[in-house]
Amino acid sequence: HILTVLAPTRDRFYIGSQDALIRCVDTKQFSNRNTDKNSFGVKETETDVSSQVQTFLKCELTAFNTTGGNEKAHVNGRTGSHYGSIYALAYVSPYICSAGADGLVKIWNSTNGTLVRELLGHRRSVLSLQVGLQTNTLYSGSVDGTVRVWDLDTYACRRSLECNRSVFCMCLVGNVHVGGGNEKSLLFAGLSNGLVYVWQTGTFEKVLRLSTGTKSPVCALAFSLSYPFTYILCCTSNGLIVSWKANEIVKSVQLNDLSVAHHNVYNTMTAEQKREGDELDTSNEAMFEILKELVSIPSVSAGSKLREDCWKAGKFVAMQLERFGCRVKMCTAKHGANSSYDGDSLPLVIGKMSANAKINNSSSGPVVIYGHYDVVSASKESWTASSSPWIMEGLDGYLYGRGVSDDKGPMIACMYAAKKLHDSGNLKRDVVFLFEGEEESGVGIEDRGFCKMVLENMKWFGSDNDIDEVSSNSNRPCAILISNNYWIDDNRPCLTYGMRGVIDFSITVTGPSTNLHAGVDGGSIHEPMEDLNALLYTLSHEKDKIFSGGVRDLANDERERYEKVNLNVEEYAKQVGVSRLRQISPLHVLGSRWSKPSISISNVSSTNTSRGFRRIPAMCQAKVSLHFVPDQDAEEQKQRLISYLQNVFDDLESGNELQINIKQVSNWWLANTRTRIFDVAAESVEKVWGVKPLLVREGGSYGGITSFLERSLKAPAIHLPMGQASDSAHLPNERISLKCLVKGREVVEDFLMNI
Numbered sequence: 001h002i003l004t005v006l007a008p009t010r011d012r013f014y015i016g017s018q019d020a021l022i023r024c025v026d027t028k029q030f031s032n033r034n035t036d037k038n039s040f041g042v043k044e045t046e047t048d049v050s051s052q053v054q055t056f057l058k059c060e061l062t063a064f065n066t067t068g069g070n071e072k073a074h075v076n077g078r079t080g081s082h083y084g085s086i087y088a089l090a091y092v093s094p095y096i097c098s099a100g101a102d103g104l105v106k107i108w109n110s111t112n113g114t115l116v117r118e119l120l121g122h123r124r125s126v127l128s129l130q131v132g133l134q135t136n137t138l139y140s141g142s143v144d145g146t147v148r149v150w151d152l153d154t155y156a157c158r159r160s161l162e163c164n165r166s167v168f169c170m171c172l173v174g175n176v177h178v179g180g181g182n183e184k185s186l187l188f189a190g191l192s193n194g195l196v197y198v199w200q201t202g203t204f205e206k207v208l209r210l211s212t213g214t215k216s217p218v219c220a221l222a223f224s225l226s227y228p229f230t231y232i233l234c235c236t237s238n239g240l241i242v243s244w245k246a247n248e249i250v251k252s253v254q255l256n257d258l259s260v261a262h263h264n265v266y267n268t269m270t271a272e273q274k275r276e277g278d279e280l281d282t283s284n285e286a287m288f289e290i291l292k293e294l295v296s297i298p299s300v301s302a303g304s305k306l307r308e309d310c311w312k313a314g315k316f317v318a319m320q321l322e323r324f325g326c327r328v329k330m331c332t333a334k335h336g337a338n339s340s341y342d343g344d345s346l347p348l349v350i351g352k353m354s355a356n357a358k359i360n361n362s363s364s365g366p367v368v369i370y371g372h373y374d375v376v377s378a379s380k381e382s383w384t385a386s387s388s389p390w391i392m393e394g395l396d397g398y399l400y401g402r403g404v405s406d407d408k409g410p411m412i413a414c415m416y417a418a419k420k421l422h423d424s425g426n427l428k429r430d431v432v433f434l435f436e437g438e439e440e441s442g443v444g445i446e447d448r449g450f451c452k453m454v455l456e457n458m459k460w461f462g463s464d465n466d467i468d469e470v471s472s473n474s475n476r477p478c479a480i481l482i483s484n485n486y487w488i489d490d491n492r493p494c495l496t497y498g499m500r501g502v503i504d505f506s507i508t509v510t511g512p513s514t515n516l517h518a519g520v521d522g523g524s525i526h527e528p529m530e531d532l533n534a535l536l537y538t539l540s541h542e543k544d545k546i547f548s549g550g551v552r553d554l555a556n557d558e559r560e561r562y563e564k565v566n567l568n569v570e571e572y573a574k575q576v577g578v579s580r581l582r583q584i585s586p587l588h589v590l591g592s593r594w595s596k597p598s599i600s601i602s603n604v605s606s607t608n609t610s611r612g613f614r615r616i617p618a619m620c621q622a623k624v625s626l627h628f629v630p631d632q633d634a635e636e637q638k639q640r641l642i643s644y645l646q647n648v649f650d651d652l653e654s655g656n657e658l659q660i661n662i663k664q665v666s667n668w669w670l671a672n673t674r675t676r677i678f679d680v681a682a683e684s685v686e687k688v689w690g691v692k693p694l695l696v697r698e699g700g701s702y703g704g705i706t707s708f709l710e711r712s713l714k715a716p717a718i719h720l721p722m723g724q725a726s727d728s729a730h731l732p733n734e735r736i737s738l739k740c741l742v743k744g745r746e747v748v749e750d751f752l753m754n755i
Contacts, residue, residue, distance in 0.1 A: 001085075008091035008110075016086030022098055022108070082106065090129035090138065092152055097138055099126035105140050105150065117155045121148055128170045130187070132201070139187065141167030147189050149204065151311060153318075156332035156344040158311055159204050159304070166192035171221035172201070173230055173246050186246060188232060190218025196234060204308055210234075212242045284742055287416045288392075288399070290320060294373065294408050295392040295401040301346060301374035301441040310437050313373045314347040317411075317435050321351035324419045326433065328352075331457060333449025338663065345449040346374070346437030350460050353418050353431045365478045366430035367755060368461060368713060369418075369748075370705065371411035372439035372484070375403040376730050385733035398735040405736040406729035410483035410722045411435060413741055417748035428753065429478065432461055434709075439484075442504070444664030445704055454712055461713050479677045479755055480709050480717035483744065485698055488565055489725050493685050493693045495678065496719035498594065499703035500627040501668035503638055507535055507645065508621040508659040515607055516616040526654030529606060529620045536622055538648050540599050546644050547597040550632040554595060561695050562590045575725065594697035597632070600625045627699060630670045638662060666704030669717070670697075677718050677755060684750035685720075688743050720747065 007013035015023040084101030091097070095116060096108045105119040105126055119140070128141035136152040143166040149159040169190040185201040194215045198208040212218060216238040223246065224231045230246040299313035300306040318328050330347040355361070378389035385400045386393040392401035399409070414433075421427040438448045445451050462475040487494045511528040512521075539546075554562070567586035573579070583589045592598065601624050606617035628637045642660050649658045671678070673695055685693040698719075706717045722744030728734050 003085055003087055004089050006089035006091060006096070008093075008096075014089050014096060016089050016098060016100070018085045020082040020084055020086060020100070022082075022086060022089065022096070024113070084125075087125065087127045088129040088140075090131050092131050092136065092138060095152070097129055097131075099129050099140055101125045103142065103144070105129070105138070105148075107152070107155070119148075119150055119155060119157070121157050121160070122146070124166075127166075127168055128189075130170045130172045132172070139170055139172065141170045141189055143167070147187070151332075151347075153315065154330045154332050154347055156347070158344070159307060160343055161189075161197075161199060161204060161206070163189060163191055163197055165195070166217075168192060168217050168219055169221045171223055171232065173223045173232065188221050190221050190234065192217040194218060194236060196221070196232075202308060203305060205305065210244065212236055212240060214238060214240055216240065284416075284745075287412055287741075287745065290416075291399075291404065291409055291412045292392045292401075294412065295403055296390050298378075298390050298402070299374045299437065300377045301438045302377065304341060307346070310346045310374055314349055314435075314437050317373050318347075318349045318351070320415065321349065321353075321433060324351075324353065324415060325422055326351035326353045329457065329460070331453050333452045333456075335443070335449060336447030338447045339443045341443075345453070346441075348437070348450065348453045349373075349433070349435040350457055351433040351435075352460055353422055353427065353433070355427050355430050356422060357426050357428045360428040361478075364429075365476050365715075366432045366461065367752060368432045368434055368477045368480045368709070368715065369414045370434045370436075370480065370482045370484075370709065371407050371414065372436050373408060373411065374437045374440045375406070375408070376440050378402040378732070378734075382732040385735065389732075389734070394738065397738050399738055399741065400733060400735045402734055404741075405486075405723040405727040405734055407439070407484045409736045409741055410744060413722065413745040414481070414483060414748050417745045418752060420745075420749055421752055426753065429755065431752065432477070439705070442663065444666065445708060447664070450705070451708060451712075454709070458712075477713050477715040480706070480713060480715050481720060481748070481751065482702070482706060482717065483720045483722050483748070484702060485719055485721045486723040486725055486727060486729070487721055488567070488694060488696050489571075493689045493691065494696045494721055495681055495685065495693045496698050496721060497673050497678070497695055498630070498670040498697035499668060499706065499719075500594070500629050500697075500699050501632070501634055501637075501703050502664075502666050503626040503628070503634070503641065504623070504663040504665075505626070505641070506621055506623050506661045506663065507532060508619065508661070509535075509649075509656050510619045510659070511654075511656040512616070512618050515618050518614040518616050521616060522614075525616070526652070526656055527616050528656050529617060531649065531652055531654050531656050531658075532604070532620045532622055534652060535645055535648055536601055536604075536624075539624070539645065540601070543597065543599045546640065547599075547626065547628065547632075547637065549640075550636070551595070551597065552630045554591070558595075559587070562587050562594075565590060565694055565696065593699045595629050597629055598627045598699075600627070628668065630668050632668070634665050634667050638665060666702075667707045669703035669706040669710070671717060675716050677716050680755050681718055681720060681747075681751055684747045684754065687750055688746045720744075720751070 001018040002015050003018060004016040005013060011028050012024055012026050082100045082102055086098055086100040088099040089096065094110050096110045097105060099105045103122040103124055103126060106115060107117040109116055122140065122142040122144055124143040126140050126142045130139040138150040138152055139147055141147045145163045145165055147161040147163060147167055148157050151158050167189050171188040174185040187199045187201050189197045194212045196210040196218055197206060198210065199205065200207050212234055214236055216236040218234055219237050220235040222233045224233060232244045232246050234242040294313060294316060297309050297313040297316060298306050299310040301310050314330065318330055321328050328351045330349055332344040332347050335341050335343060335345060380388055383389045385395065389402040392399055392404060418427065418431045436450055441448060461477050485496055509528040509532045512525065567590055569581060569586055569589055573581050581589060583592055601622055603623040606620035608615045608617040626641060645660055682693055710717050722740050723736055724740060727736055
């Protein structure tokens with residue numbers, strides 16, 4: 001039985017059938033056709049069609065095979081064919097995609113019939129396939145009640161859309177006219193219960209549920225365009241045909257529209273502000289334009305609402321690297337058990353730019369530059385410095401926009417530093433860019449698949465002369481450069497040589513089965529909020545006793561570095577907006593920020609969602625971070641934390657329940673500053689800025705990535721901050737100095753020339 005037909009070109013069409021085969025028919029070989037004008041179709045003559053039919057088989061080395069009508073004999077002798085009926089076919093040049101009763105989606109080379117990839121994830125039959133509009137995307141609808149969104153550049157599942165009913169058919173409608181020159185794209189899915197779900201493809205937010213007025217399955221969906229109207233046609237198994245105007249559907253719901261107006265950032269600067277960049281050249285103008293485009297993509301990785309924009313940002317970065325002459329790979333991995341997202345990671349973009357100087361050091365290993373293209377969320381209401389966090393604008397010598405400082409700005413500056421050397425034929429070492437999309441997601445590097453993706457692609461980090469593996473001194477990277485942190489103030493350039501580790505965890509206390517009235521039940525029970533407050537109080541006030549073990553004493557040379565910082569304590573207190581600090585001396589203030597453990601309580605919430613008075617919440621939760629330092633062991637700190645909280649809670653004897661959930665663990669990092677990379681970086685900073693940089697440590701949580709890359713790539717790392725202390729990263733009105741961004745690019749350029 002033939003179950004599906006696909007005709008992507010005039011010259012051939014494809015047939016999917018119940019015998020698990022895909023047949024390709026070359027229409028140019030047909031002759032002697034009779035057409036019955038009264039019938040819908042074509043009557044074949046006695047021409048032998050079987051000799052003109054080719055068969056796709058699931059075999060990685062098998063091309064089209066002429067089977068002469070005995071296809072099953074070929075299937076039985078091969079591994080990897082579809083194990084059941086083929087229900088759907090789709091064409092994405094140069095691929096043919098198939099799906100069937102085995103729950104698999106397969107990607108075939110349409111030229112020679114070889115299997116390119118098998119997409120796994122559906123648990124039951126896949127009945128429908130749709131191709132994305134102007135994107136390399138494939139949608140698959142399954143009886144398991146999901147629609148999966150596949151990225152055909154990486155073969156990763158970008159999203160799984162829940163339908164809770166079998167998906168029988170889909171229809172993708174692009175460019176739906178909604179007036180005012182605006183257009184939207186929508187994905188429709190017909191379900192087994194007579195409903196049609198509608199998603200906006202830009203965000204994959206479910207925007208509408210349409211009813212056919214019957215519980216019979218929706219068997220077919222299609223659209224008809226009669227500009228300016230687009231009609232959706234729906235057929236059910238009981239013979240009902242329903243139609244809707246897609247334009248009216250779009251108008252009836254509030255669709256997210258994160259598109260932004262574009263303007264030339266450079267042209268928003270006054271002449272005086274442009275001079276802040278020290279005679280900005282055309283390459284800097286191009287850098288600002290690329291950064292503007294990247295900032296306009298709201299690549300917020302925490303949560304799933306803007307996950308599609310994160311993919312868009314990753315592909316944008318990959319495209320720019322290719323334009324700059326890099327070999328590029330995008331890869332993904334499965335999320336781990338501690339991640340709240342059930343699916344593949346956002347893509348890790350790896351780009352390699354080969355050395356091209358006449359005399360170069362390419363045989364001795366590349367420089368690895370790490371960055372991230374995702375950002376934290378931003379509210380337009382709290383963004384007052386410019387019109388929107390997603391529109392980069394220039395004001396008083398600063399660029400404003402989410403990500404300009406953390407980390408899109410420094411990332412783009414590093415790319416342009418390498419590009420400028422490569423364009424002039426002066427790139428002396430290979431450069432490997434390593435840009436990820438989930439650094440701001442709150443998921444640890446293991447659970448978001450970062451470690452796995454790096455380890456599976458080690459050959460990218462060797463020299464171009466020997467890229468099999470990173471195993472010897474001759475081909476391993478010579479340096480790891482990261483620019484994702486800030487100066488100690490707004491005036492003095494810095495190099496960062498150490499960072500604290502962090503353990504993010506939640507404390508949840510659960511009591512009564514429901515919220516209670518404090519006027520009725522208050523005083524008679526152990527309240528969950530009371531227990532939580534007791535835990536937080538003891539944890540905060542006893543931290544020095546609990547977590548001080550294993551702290552490395554400050555060496556004399558480090559003490560001298562702390563003193564050279566010459567921190568103005570009063571100015572620092574004013575900068576962070578407090579009237580008094582816990583410590584008085586600059587040395588102790590820096591020690592508390594850089595080389596001492598600390599506890600920070602980020603959030604307290606409860607089931608009293610209305611936040612009203614006289615309510616006893618049934619459950620309350622706190623989100624807490626424990627920062628730890630060299631030479632403390634992460635696992636020991638985690639176990640000490642859990643044991644302490646459990647013992648304190650047991651002493652309360654409240655009868656409530658305690659749950660401690662470790663969200664992520666990131667290790668500390670401390671570099672040896674007596675290495676060549678610190679000498680070269682210090683010389684580059686001094687050459688560009690005219691002053692020697694301060695050597696500083698930082699309290700941030702980036703140590704885990706740095707220490708992992710050092711161990712895995714067997715190379716020393718350095719952090720080269722471009723941002724100032726007042727950049728407001730993660731906060732409203734994030735900014736970066738135009739001068740800092742341009743000179744930061746120049747520092748990286750000089751570093752690459754001399755390392």
